[in-house]
Amino acid sequence: MFVINCPxxxxxxxxxxxxxxxxxxxxxxxxxxxxxDEWAEYLFMRKNIKGVQFERxxxxxxxxxxxxxxxxxxxxxxxxxxxxxxxxxxx
Amino acid sequence: xxxxxxxxxxxxxxxxxxENWKQAWGNPEPKKEYEAVIVGGGGHGLAxxxxxxxxxxMKNIAVLEKGWIGGGNTGRxxxxxRSNYLWDASAGLYDHALKIxxxxxxxxxxxxxxxxxxxxxxxxxxxxxxxxxxRTHANRLNGIDAVWLxxxxxxxxxxxxxxxxxxxxPVLGGTLQRRAGTARHDxxxxxxxxxxxxxxxxxxxxxxxxxxxxxxxxVEGLDTTKGFIKTKKIGVVAAGxxxxxANMAGLKLPxxxxxxxxxxxxxxxxxxxxxVMSNAVHAYVSQSDKGELVIGAGTDAYxxxxxxxxxxxxxxxxxxxxxxxPIFSRMKMLRQWGGIVDICPDASPIISKTNIKGLYxxxxxGTGGFKATPGSGDLFAHTIANDEPHxxxxxxxxxxxxxxxxVDEHGAAAVAH
Numbered sequence: 001m002f003v004i005n006c007p008x009x010x011x012x013x014x015x016x017x018x019x020x021x022x023x024x025x026x027x028x029x030x031x032x033x034x035x036x037d038e039w040a041e042y043l044f045m046r047k048n049i050k051g052v053q054f055e056r057x058x059x060x061x062x063x064x065x066x067x068x069x070x071x072x073x074x075x076x077x078x079x080x081x082x083x084x085x086x087x088x089x090x091x
Numbered sequence: 092x093x094x095x096x097x098x099x100x101x102x103x104x105x106x107x108x109x110e111n112w113k114q115a116w117g118n119p120e121p122k123k124e125y126e127a128v129i130v131g132g133g134g135h136g137l138a139x140x141x142x143x144x145x146x147x148x149m150k151n152i153a154v155l156e157k158g159w160i161g162g163g164n165t166g167r168x169x170x171x172x173r174s175n176y177l178w179d180a181s182a183g184l185y186d187h188a189l190k191i192x193x194x195x196x197x198x199x200x201x202x203x204x205x206x207x208x209x210x211x212x213x214x215x216x217x218x219x220x221x222x223x224x225x226r227t228h229a230n231r232l233n234g235i236d237a238v239w240l241x242x243x244x245x246x247x248x249x250x251x252x253x254x255x256x257x258x259x260x261p262v263l264g265g266t267l268q269r270r271a272g273t274a275r276h277d278x279x280x281x282x283x284x285x286x287x288x289x290x291x292x293x294x295x296x297x298x299x300x301x302x303x304x305x306x307x308x309x310v311e312g313l314d315t316t317k318g319f320i321k322t323k324k325i326g327v328v329a330a331g332x333x334x335x336x337a338n339m340a341g342l343k344l345p346x347x348x349x350x351x352x353x354x355x356x357x358x359x360x361x362x363x364x365x366x367v368m369s370n371a372v373h374a375y376v377s378q379s380d381k382g383e384l385v386i387g388a389g390t391d392a393y394x395x396x397x398x399x400x401x402x403x404x405x406x407x408x409x410x411x412x413x414x415x416x417p418i419f420s421r422m423k424m425l426r427q428w429g430g431i432v433d434i435c436p437d438a439s440p441i442i443s444k445t446n447i448k449g450l451y452x453x454x455x456x457g458t459g460g461f462k463a464t465p466g467s468g469d470l471f472a473h474t475i476a477n478d479e480p481h482x483x484x485x486x487x488x489x490x491x492x493x494x495x496x497x498v499d500e501h502g503a504a505a506v507a508h
Binding site for chain 1: 332334335338343344345346347348392393394395396397399400401402403433436492493494495
């Protein structure tokens with residue numbers, strides 16, 4: 001359990017948020033041309049990093065906006081929070 | 092087996108005040124090379140080594156464990172065993188395990204305290220009722236015992252349940268698998284460790300894998316904190332850390348690792364003689380032989396390797412427990428902990444070869460791996476020894492995420508996910 005600094009609402013309890021998993025997975029531009037392997041990679045395969053991870057979060061019980069977060073999954077320490085569309089910070 | 096446990100060995104050792112019992116398994120240094128190496132000394136990994144030695148005559152093998160035997164998820168689960176899954180593939184897999192459980196204490200000459208006290212799954216709304224009835228029919232077609240209980244029969248089977256229809260999630264009925272139950276979880280790991288060791292398997296504790304050496308499309312060995320170990324076959328059974336090991340080999344898996352929490356109460360006299368699970372309110376409870384209530388909560392909905400989990404998850408579970416069992420309202424909780432579980436998108440496990448020759452994965456058990464321990468070990472050993480899956484784990488291959496032939500148990504199997 002931790003506190004998340006929502007870029008729109010400020011510091012709120014983590015239980016107000018839901019996690020959308022790994023960030024910066026780009027939807028394929030030409031879905032019709034994808035092979036089964038490429039679909040599997042896009043839909044299912046994840047880095048599932050133990051350490052610093054870039055991920056998407058949604059302030060589900062607040063402003064309901066999506067944003068990105070850089071968090072260390074080995075100790076839940078949050079390194080950065082940034083809005084959708086912004087360049088990911090270098091950690 | 093040398094040092095067989097029996098009434099005679101018990102009497103003999105009583106004369107020496109139980110000070111001369113031999114260690115149940117050895118503490119060897121790793122050899123330079125093994126025929127196969129199992130990464131992960133939990134129940135599944137030790138069972139894999141045990142069946143490799145016993146059924147496939149592979150004796151020159153090692154189990155590498157980062158910590159100590161029984162210190163990971165094997166010692167952190169809520170010990171529930173059942174096989175009432177919806178789909179044919181899952182029913183085959185979990186009932187294979189349940190059949191081995193039934194004779195495991197005798198086979199291992201080690202009391203794993205397997206107790207077929209039954210597992211009851213509750214329904215709290217009309218959709219639950221339809222789903223659970225459908226599942227009992229599916230179970231019976233697969234030869235798995237399952238019965239539907241109405242509200243009155245639920246109360247008869249477990250008298251402390253509150254069946255008032257005025258509560259937020261009233262009990263509308265439930266299913267019961269009588270062959271299901273519990274076992275002493277760490278005894279399972281210890282029993283398999285002792286059995287494997289007796290057949291010559293090296294169990295190497297405090298040995299962490301740091302890298303996997305690949306030569307093109309096949310594996311050559313492992314870098315560990317105790318040096319390089321050469322081997323042509325690596326079976327990874329690392330639960331929540333499967334992705335970490337996969338990344339060392341340049342492989343990505345369809346897994347997310349999340350904390351799953353459980354807690355136990357102060358010990359009390361026998362009050363609940365079965366296991367009751369509820370998917371909808373996400374709470375399950377049984378009572379250990381020591382008298383503690385063993386309560387399982389849900390996962391935290393974010394990736395984490397911290398073995399902690401959030402307080403609100405435990406709070407939600409206990410609210411549900413108190414509504415269903417008002418009698419527990421003044422119980423004190425003794426301990427709470429978390430384990431890291433690796434969850435597949437379809438909530439079914441992976442027991443599979445990979446596209447790297449000699450590298451095998453047994454992972455993705457998510458929130459319910461303990462019940463499958465003996466079957467998982469048996470089938471994974473078969474897969475490693477023959478380089479081909481057994482027919483019971485053929486559906487649980489990695490390629491299903493490419494072909495789309497998923498075993499979608501998510502929400503379909505009375506599984507508390």
